[in-house]
Amino acid sequence: MKEQIDLLLKDIKKLPTMSGVVGRVLNLVSNPDANINEVASEISKDPAITASIIKLSNSAYYRASKPVRTVAEAIMTLGLHTVKEMIMVSASKGVLQQDLKGYQLEADQMWMHSLVVAEIARNIVTLKKLPIPKDLAFTAGLLHDIGKVVLVQFFPRKVLDIRDELKHMESTFTEIEKKHFGYDHQEVGLKVLSAWNFPEELKEVVAYHHNPEEAKNFQLLTSVIHIANALTVISGIGIDIGGINQELSSFALKKTGITEKDIEALFMGIPEVQKQLQEMPKG
Amino acid sequence: MLKQDSKLINVGIAEIVVSKSPTLLRTTLGSCIGIVLYQPETKIGGISHIMLAQDSMGKDKVKNPGKYGETALPLLIKALEDEGAKPGTYSARIFGGSSMFKNISSQFLQNIGENNIAYVREELAKRKIPLLVEDVGGHEGRTITLYLDDGRVLLKKAGMEKYLYKVR
Numbered sequence: 001m002k003e004q005i006d007l008l009l010k011d012i013k014k015l016p017t018m019s020g021v022v023g024r025v026l027n028l029v030s031n032p033d034a035n036i037n038e039v040a041s042e043i044s045k046d047p048a049i050t051a052s053i054i055k056l057s058n059s060a061y062y063r064a065s066k067p068v069r070t071v072a073e074a075i076m077t078l079g080l081h082t083v084k085e086m087i088m089v090s091a092s093k094g095v096l097q098q099d100l101k102g103y104q105l106e107a108d109q110m111w112m113h114s115l116v117v118a119e120i121a122r123n124i125v126t127l128k129k130l131p132i133p134k135d136l137a138f139t140a141g142l143l144h145d146i147g148k149v150v151l152v153q154f155f156p157r158k159v160l161d162i163r164d165e166l167k168h169m170e171s172t173f174t175e176i177e178k179k180h181f182g183y184d185h186q187e188v189g190l191k192v193l194s195a196w197n198f199p200e201e202l203k204e205v206v207a208y209h210h211n212p213e214e215a216k217n218f219q220l221l222t223s224v225i226h227i228a229n230a231l232t233v234i235s236g237i238g239i240d241i242g243g244i245n246q247e248l249s250s251f252a253l254k255k256t257g258i259t260e261k262d263i264e265a266l267f268m269g270i271p272e273v274q275k276q277l278q279e280m281p282k283g
Numbered sequence: 284m285l286k287q288d289s290k291l292i293n294v295g296i297a298e299i300v301v302s303k304s305p306t307l308l309r310t311t312l313g314s315c316i317g318i319v320l321y322q323p324e325t326k327i328g329g330i331s332h333i334m335l336a337q338d339s340m341g342k343d344k345v346k347n348p349g350k351y352g353e354t355a356l357p358l359l360i361k362a363l364e365d366e367g368a369k370p371g372t373y374s375a376r377i378f379g380g381s382s383m384f385k386n387i388s389s390q391f392l393q394n395i396g397e398n399n400i401a402y403v404r405e406e407l408a409k410r411k412i413p414l415l416v417e418d419v420g421g422h423e424g425r426t427i428t429l430y431l432d433d434g435r436v437l438l439k440k441a442g443m444e445k446y447l448y449k450v451r
Contacts, residue, residue: 104426104439109311163442169422172384234383234392235296235334236313239424241442244313244381250388264391268334268343268350271297 002182005154009191016095016149016192021046022087023197026139029084030199039080040072043087052090053083060279062086081135088139089115089280092146100148102155103240110145113238115277117141120228120266123273127266128257132221140205140225143198147189147206148240154181162241173242174210186210213251223252231263235270289432294330297349301329301362304431311426312379314396316352316403316419319376319427320359320412321434322368323450328431329366331359335395336402352402360410374413374451376436377403378427380420396420415449 008014025042028034044050050071057068057078068074075083097111105113118141124130125137155162158180165176177184189206201218205225208215215222230248233239252258258266294300294310294317302308304326310317312332321328336352338344348354364370382396400419407414418425418438428437434450 104424104442159442166423166441169384230383230392233424234313234381234395236311236315236379236424237296239311239313241424243421243423243441245384245422247385248383248388248392253388260389260391263389267391271295271334271347271350274296 001154001158001180005151005181005183005188008150008153009188012195015195016146018091018095018196019046019049021049022091025084025087026199026202027197029080034080036072036075036080039083040070040075043071043083049087049090053086055281056086056089057083059281061276061281081133085135085138088142092142095146095149096142098149100152100240102152102159103148103242105148105238105240109238110148112274112277113232114142114145115280116232116235116237116270116273117144117225117228119273119277120231120270121224123266123269124224124228124256124258127262130220130224130256132224136201137221137224140202140221141228143189143193143202144206144209144225144229145185145189146192147183147185147187150188150192151177151181151183151185166241166243166245169245171245172210172247173245176242176245184210210246212249212255220255223249223255226252227256227258227263227266231267231270235267237270237274289430291428294332296332297334297347297355299329299331299349299355299359299362301327301359301366302431303327303366306431307428308431309426309428311424312381313424314379314381314392314399316377316379316399317425317427318352318356318359318403318407319378319429319436320363320368320373321376321429321431321450322363322373323434324372325367326431326434327363327366327368327373328429328434329359329363330427330429331355333399333403336398352399352406356403356406356410360412371411374415375407376416376447376449377407377414378418378425378436378438381422381424382420384422415451416447418447 057074118138121137121141174184204218212222212226289305291307318331380396380400423440426439
């Protein structure tokens with residue numbers, strides 16, 4: 001099985017695709033002196049993303065203070081970082097909003113899960129005043145489970161073994177994936193983001209969000225996503241075949257300074273987060 | 284299979300929905316509890332998707348009664364009876380209340396599933412609403428679909444699915 005997955009991972013044409021504009025804009029924006037005109041002209045090379053930014057800018061969710069008609073206006077009204085976030089929402093939706101049958105996840109649940117983790121991650125950064133850009137936390141949350149989209153193709157041949165394994169409940173679900181596929185969804189996700197030339201911090205989050213203590217350079221960001229993901233799964237939003245077969249890392253709680261009271265507040269705030277996200281345009 | 288005229292309503296987290304045949308109500312649960320009430324003669328039924336037994340601060344439950352068992356269950360009962368189900372003629376089934384696999388780092392998350400289960404069982408007993416079926420606890424996620432035409436529930440968890448037909 002591992003060999004077959006290796007073959008697929010080597011063939012970039014068989015991996016999910018993302019507009020080249022996204023990687024270039026992410027890298028442009030990561031420079032603190034990013035030039036707005038340069039970013040706007042890069043974005044305008046992709047008509048679908050351009051249209052989506054204008055639509056999102058005028059949505060109830062982003063609430064621009066005045067009507068936005070162009071990408072440049074979006075950047076001026078809402079800021080570069082918010083526009084970057086919109087690019088990620090628009091570009092990753094096509095990849096993430098998919099039925100993941102083997103995982104027992106429907107497209108809308110997978111997408112809502114990704115959005116809720118993104119939003120809670122941003123809320124954690126605000127709540128604990130962490131030194132992480134909020135749009136980075138949002139983007140990392142959005143993409144954390146991208147590996148599932150690839151790994152799901154291999155489920156049909158393994159699903160009976162996995163079901164059997166789930167009866168015993170002796171391992172976390174990432175351990176079960178690793179045992180039966182040779183890879184877990186974190187490792188596969190890392191390969192996908194590498195193929196897309198995405199920044200290091202996003203790759204680390206995708207690769208270690210179940211074991212944040214193993215992250216190398218971005219342990220704080222990875223810890224934020226770890227906690228956001230755990231809370232979202234427990235709430236049932238996007239809970240998959242693996243159930244709550246995961247741990248809550250005490251390392252991540254220490255690293256972020258999240259207390260028992262914070263956990264309760266973040267968890268009980270999930271319905272409001274979801275309501276807010278429903279104001280994003282559907283199309 | 285969905286019949287042409289059956290409408291599927293998703294019951295979101297902290298929501299309460301009551302309807303009648305041939306509507307389908309669906310919800311997905313982790314540590315939350317889905318309380319299902321059904322009246323087989325009138326084919327009226329509902330689901331309340333609660334997150335927590337009680338509001339320890341006492342403020343949020345006023346604004347968001349659907350989140351807490353203490354405020355949601357009375358509302359579910361009221362909605363069901365307003366729709367036409369007579370007291371004493373309907374019964375309950377409960378699902379969910381999972382807990383984390385291994386988690387010693389948060390008491391709140393560790394106990395939330397078990398506390399929810401215990402609370403709902405006790406409240407139903409207090410109100411003399413028969414509890415016919417329960418599939419609770421463990422570490423699984425569950426998706427339940429309530430078919431109001433005959434009250435059956437389709438339960439999906441851990442890669443399996445089965446129909447539960449007991450309604451009285």
